[in-house]
Amino acid sequence: MPCPSPEFIHSLQALLGDRVSQSEAIRAHHGHDESCHPDALPDVVVFPESTEEVQAVVRLCARFAVPMVPYGVGSSVEGHTLAIHGGVCIDLSRMSRIVAVDAEDLTATVEAGVTRVRLNQELRHTGLFFPIDPGADATLGGMASTRASGTNAVRYGTMRENVLALTAVLPNGDIVRTGSRAKKSSAGYDLTRLLVGAEGTLAVITEVTVRLYGMPEAMASAVVNFDSVAGAVDTVIQAIQCGIPVARAEMLDALTMSAVNRYSKTDYPERPTLFLEFHGSEAGVAEQSLLFGELATANGGGEFVWSTRDEERNRLWQARHNAYFAGLQLKPGSRCIATDVCVPISRLAECIEATYRDLEEEGIDAPLFGHVGDGNFHLMLLADPNDAADMARMKAVNHRLVERALAMDGTxxxxxxIGIGKQRYLAAEAGESALFAMRAIKRAFDPDNLMNPGKIFSLAG
Amino acid sequence: MPCPSPEFIHSLQALLGDRVSQSEAIRAHHGHDESCHPDALPDVVVFPESTEEVQAVVRLCARFAVPMVPYGVGSSVEGHTLAIHGGVCIDLSRMSRIVAVDAEDLTATVEAGVTRVRLNQELRHTGLFFPIDPGADATLGGMASTRASGTNAVRYGTMRENVLALTAVLPNGDIVRTGSRAKKSSAGYDLTRLLVGAEGTLAVITEVTVRLYGMPEAMASAVVNFDSVAGAVDTVIQAIQCGIPVARAEMLDALTMSAVNRYSKTDYPERPTLFLEFHGSEAGVAEQSLLFGELATANGGGEFVWSTRDEERNRLWQARHNAYFAGLQLKPGSRCIATDVCVPISRLAECIEATYRDLEEEGIDAPLFGHVGDGNFHLMLLADPNDAADMARMKAVNHRLVERALAMDGTxxxxxxIGIGKQRYLAAEAGESALFAMRAIKRAFDPDNLMNPGKIFSLAG
Structure with a gap:
């Protein structure tokens, strides 16, 4: 695709003044993400401050046939924000207004550039909170676009369940508001859920209306370690099946715990470990914890260290959130191929065991941790980016892991x-007919393929 | 559109043998629903028994350019299954196999013709249940297609949240499986949520994978009546805001209670009344009920009649489910214009009050009841179908009610x-740009407009 013309750049400047940047540093910042994919710089970065400004930018891009890439904070791990066809990066970070907090309705509407930590800070005095927590302090727009979830999803669902409505600019420049603040609706096609997870390929999300939850009366955290990963996983599966409404259930394997201890200066036993959180009334939290502890013991768990102290809880989740960075330190200079399979929980233990066997046969050490209550886990495949054979070996492990998950009716x-990195698996997972339908939607919305082109799928196929 | 040709009928017969009917009685049965819309008969009704047979029917319809209408049990109240352009009615009732119950994963996969009561009968020995309950014993395929919910949605969500995956036949004859049995996924566009609520206009759903829930350890029902509708509504709103995880919270107004007593031979006080249900542990259910009862008292509630007896609970919900039929008896020979607005709960009391004022000014008696925990209620506008002025007056009340709800950011x-009856409100609610996007999707999937044509929107606009 062609470089933007001087006329196009002048038009952008006429619109946004000095909120248009072609500086190398700004472009480099926006052409890099947390993934292992090579940097890909946009030609120009713009900083709109309203939905109407985004609309004007989109109309300009449409008129000049320039690709556009929406950008939040760049915390994607699959290359979503890399400008692989150049064009304009639409940085939404200045769209950071809290539009409305409707405490009585348990909803908030925010501009797409508001981050989850900021939203929760703003909510602090209301007794409400927004639970979805992917680890990174991502923007709500970015979280909606990747259908993000994280440690709380086992209890509160993902962005799929927690976005009520969106304001977005379509590739033709139309502004749409999808959905309303009603808790449910049967009015026409579910455009909200279509844009959630569309990775910016169908629209630029500019406002997000999300569900909020009352801050639980009591919160407790717990840590318990096990002889084996299987014991930890089985405990969580049984807890879910018993209906214990656990708020967080994260498993970290022995290697991850060792990395965590080194990185976060903690002294947890370096064994397969569950990090847990319970929400409810004082009595409810105690009841949940007691039941969970019994299941842990039955599955070979050690001491069940339980606490309702905020400091203890914060220390735990800080350590968990830093597990990724801790893992990276195991092999300095490496880049991480982050796997992300999710399987029905009845197959989770088997999926993890087979993955360990594969690692053992390959002689690879890789930290494994994840959201076991959802059947979702991450393997950190640390590769030397300058060693093609090493990269290929790690990618082959990921490939086999994905095939294993798909064979178990997982994802x-x-x-x-999907971003850039998982495109080859989408056809295997969704099937050619579903992929054909997805491409038909993309073509119907964006016939000139200008909105985040080359993400999720190519249109050549 | 033309009548199906003899050649087309012969092709259907070659495919399905005697499972093709052109009999007047069968066509009349399938051309009638629970709505107030005039009957519209299909030219022919087919009874496929597998996804592959549905595929073959769809391919034939595509080849001969014949409209097709998917059909479950005909319990739609907005004319979804009426064959307003003639063509083939695809009756899915013989696709009634339980494909799989995966108790460990809390999922079940069923053919589209399985009804919710049947599914729960099949689940009885597993300790699991499927909560979504729209009142009618609808098929899972039909419930998915209208994004149904009902009395349990306040706790368990709607079909939007509870369908994990679908098998469906697209207008081009492709079979797609959308989603997997993984609890969450970020793999591409959310085709599952696109087909849920598409009212059969984008695909014929042939299999549905749904979430199941563990049967609660304890269930309690309760009834409490109030001086005013506002007291009842405020109690529920406060309970939701306090985080009481009420499983059902239905409000029936005084007129509805009087109709219910007459129809169901009950002797409830004929005052605004809440029918409630609580799910949880023995202690949890008692705690929830106690808290709820305190809120009721503070809002002018009378005696809080609480029970954990199954018979009491069943009697309550049978009476609630029959409220529609009870209401019809208030004006024998009438047809019901069923309204279905849903507003943010903070606006619910105000919305209901303004509606009562409207009814009073018009001198209309109309039962009002609904899922107040969701902000969703129904007004039964009973009109004489042979009195055009009466019909017009009732429709005008509905029109003003919808405008009121939309002004409150509702639906x-x-x-x-939407079906046939609410098309004129969709543009007002979604906006022209969103409607344009919906039509673009429809055209991309079904360029010849053969799949349930004329439902949700016309393609002329």
Missing amino acids: CTGEHG | CTGEHG
Whole structure:
């Protein structure tokens, strides 16, 4: 695709003044993400401050046939924001207004550039919170676009369940509001759910209306370690099946725990471990924890260290959130191929065991951790980016892992998205007919293929 | 559109043998539904028994350019199954196999013709249940197609949240499986949520994979009546805001209670009344009920009649499910214009009050009841179908009610769907740009407009 013409750049400047940048540093920042994919710089970065400005930018891009890539904070791990066809990066970080908090209705509407931590700060005085927590302090627009989830999803669902309505600019420049603040609706096609997870290929999301939850009366955290990963996983599966409404259930394997201890200066036993959280009334939290502890013991769990102290809980989740960075330190200079399979929970233990056997046969050490209550886990395949054979070997492990998950009626990506890195698995997972339908939707919305082109799928096929 | 040709009928017969009917009685049965819309008969009704047979029928319809209408049990209240352009009615009732119950994963896969009561009968020995309950014993395929919900949605969500995956036949004859049995996925466009609520206009759903839930350890029902509708509504709103996880919270107004007593031979006080249900542990259910009862008292509630007896609970919900039929008896010979607005719960009391004022000014008696925990209620506007002025007056009340709901950022339909009857409100609710996007999807999937044509929107606009 052609470089943007001077006329196009002048038009952008006429619109946004100095909120248009072609500087190398700005372009480099926006052409890089947390993934192992090579950097790909946009030709120009714009910083709109309203839906109407986004609309004007989209109309300009349409008129000049320039690709556009929506951008939040760049925390994607599958290359979603890389400008692989150049064009305009639409940085939404200045769209950071809290539009409305409707405490009585348990909803909030925010501009797409508001991050989840910021939203929760704003909510602090209301007694409400927004639970979805992918680890990174991502924007709500970005989280909607990748259908993000994270540690709380086992209890509160993902962005799929927690976005009520969106405001978005379509590739033709139309502004749509999908959905309303009603809790449910049967009015026509579910455009909200179509744009959630569309990775910016169908529209630029500019506002997000989300569900909020009352801050639980009591929160407790717990840590318990096991002889084996299977014991930890089985405990969580049984808890889910018993209906214990666990709020967080994260498994970290022995290697991950060792990396965590080194990185976060903690002294947890370096064994397969569950990090847990329970929400409810004082009595409810105690009841849940007691039941969970009994299941853990029955599955070979050690001491069940339980606490309702905020400091203890924060220390735990800080350590968990840093597990990715801790893992990276195991092999300095490496890049991480982050796997993201999700399988029905009845197959989870088997999927993890087969993956360990594969690692053992390959002689690879890779930290494994994840959201076991959802059947979703991540394997950190640490590869030397300058060693093609090493990269290929790691990718082959991921390939076999995805095939294993699909054979178990799972998905290649529980929460990271397809982006660039998982396109070859989408056809295997969804099937050619479903992929054909997805492409038909893309063509209907974006016939000139200008909105985040080359993500999810190519249109050549 | 033309009548099906003899050649087309012969092709259907070659495919399905005697499972092709052109009999007047069969056509009349399939050309009638629970709505107030005039009957519209298909030219022919077919009874496929597998996804492959549906595929073959769809391919024939595509080849001969014959409209097709998917059909479950005909319980739609917005004319979804009426063959307004003639063609083939695809009756899925013989696709009634339980494909799989995966108790460990809390999922079941069933053919589209399985009804919710049948599914729950099959689940009885597993300790699991499927909660979504729209009142009628609808098929899972039909419930998915209208994005149905009902009395349990306040706790368990709607079909939107509870369908994990679908098998469906697209207008081009392709079979797609959308989604997997993984609890979450970020793999590409959410075709599952696109087909849920598409009212059969984008595909014929042939299999549905749904979430199941563990049967709660304890269930309690309760009834409490109030001086005013506002007291009842405020109690529910406060309970939701306090985080009481009420499983059902239905409000029936005084007129509805009087109709219910007459129809179901009950002797409830004829005052605004809440029918409630609580799910949880023994202690949890008692705690929830206690809290709820306190809120009721604070809002002018009378005696809080609480029970964990199954018979009491069943009697309550049978009476609630029959409220529609009870209401019809208030004006024998009438047809019901069933309204279905849903508003943010903070606006619900105001919406209901303004509606009562409208009814009073018009001198209309109309039962009002609904799923107040969701902000969704139904007004039964009983009109004499032979009195055009009466019909027009009732439709005008509905029109003003929808406008009121939309002004409150609500929806014209919480659970019934657009069908034929609410098309004129869809543009007002979704906006022209969103409607344009919906039509673009329809055209991309079904360029010849053969799949349930004329439902949700016309393609002329």
